[in-house]
Amino acid sequence: MDDLSLHILDIVENAIEAEATRVEIRVEEDIKNNTLRISIKDNGKGMLKEEIARLRDPFFTTKNKKTGLGIPLLCQSAHEAAGEVRINSIPGKGTEISATFQLDHIDRKPLGDLASTLIALISGHPEVDFIFEYRKNNKGYLLDTEEIKRELDGVPINYPGVIKLLKGIIKEGIKELMKGG
Numbered sequence: 001m002d003d004l005s006l007h008i009l010d011i012v013e014n015a016i017e018a019e020a021t022r023v024e025i026r027v028e029e030d031i032k033n034n035t036l037r038i039s040i041k042d043n044g045k046g047m048l049k050e051e052i053a054r055l056r057d058p059f060f061t062t063k064n065k066k067t068g069l070g071i072p073l074l075c076q077s078a079h080e081a082a083g084e085v086r087i088n089s090i091p092g093k094g095t096e097i098s099a100t101f102q103l104d105h106i107d108r109k110p111l112g113d114l115a116s117t118l119i120a121l122i123s124g125h126p127e128v129d130f131i132f133e134y135r136k137n138n139k140g141y142l143l144d145t146e147e148i149k150r151e152l153d154g155v156p157i158n159y160p161g162v163i164k165l166l167k168g169i170i171k172e173g174i175k176e177l178m179k180g181g
């Protein structure tokens with residue numbers, strides 16, 4: 001995987017396949033501590049202890065035709081950048097997966113196109129609520145689709161016009177943070 005946005009997409013798809021109705025995506029860049037942290041928390045069906053233990057094995061999957069590489073690849077990307085992956089899950093409650101990276105590590109993959117990733121998730125899964133928080137040092141950007149849906153007052157969030165508008169808003173919202181030091 002070329003950038004971390006693709007990992008985010010993959011981990012969020014896992015959450016949705018686990019029947020989550022609400023997924024919280026947090027990206028935190030901490031320049032002082034030289035860390036990048038990505039965490040994805042869902043309210044899906046969760047996993048048993050033995051499932052979590054097998055998760056880092058490549059090709060472990062509970063799905064039919066899938067490859068079972070999503071989590072092992074994320075672990076690999078984190079390890080390459082002197083980081084790690086932590087998995088917390090409670091059956092029936094949900095799962096939180098967080099990955100850390102050394103921010104300035106030469107092998108740390110770029111975040112990539114966060115706005116497009118988010119838009120793909122929102123338009124592909126209009127029934128799921130997404131919280132997206134991007135923090136850089138002491139500045140932050142927060143998006144909550146539950147709030148947006150309330151404001152849309154019945155207009156589907158995946159209407160082309162709405163999606164176009166949202167993409168512009170998200171892009172604008174994170175642009176300043178992404179380029180700023």
Ligand SMILES: Nc1ncnc2c1ncn2[C@@H]1O[C@H](COP(=O)(O)OP(=O)(O)O)[C@@H](O)[C@H]1O
Pocket residue numbers: 010014015018042044045046047055060061062063066067068069070071072095
């Ligand atoms: N958020 C989650 N909630 C519940 N189960 C999960 C979650 N993420 C991963 N899993 C379980 O871990 C397995 C491995 O995930 P992954 O490495 O992404 O491979 P794949 O999605 O191709 O099966 C999944 O098949 C699923 O059983």
Ligand SMILES: [Mg+2]
Pocket residue numbers: 010011013014069070071
């Ligand atoms: Mg997967």
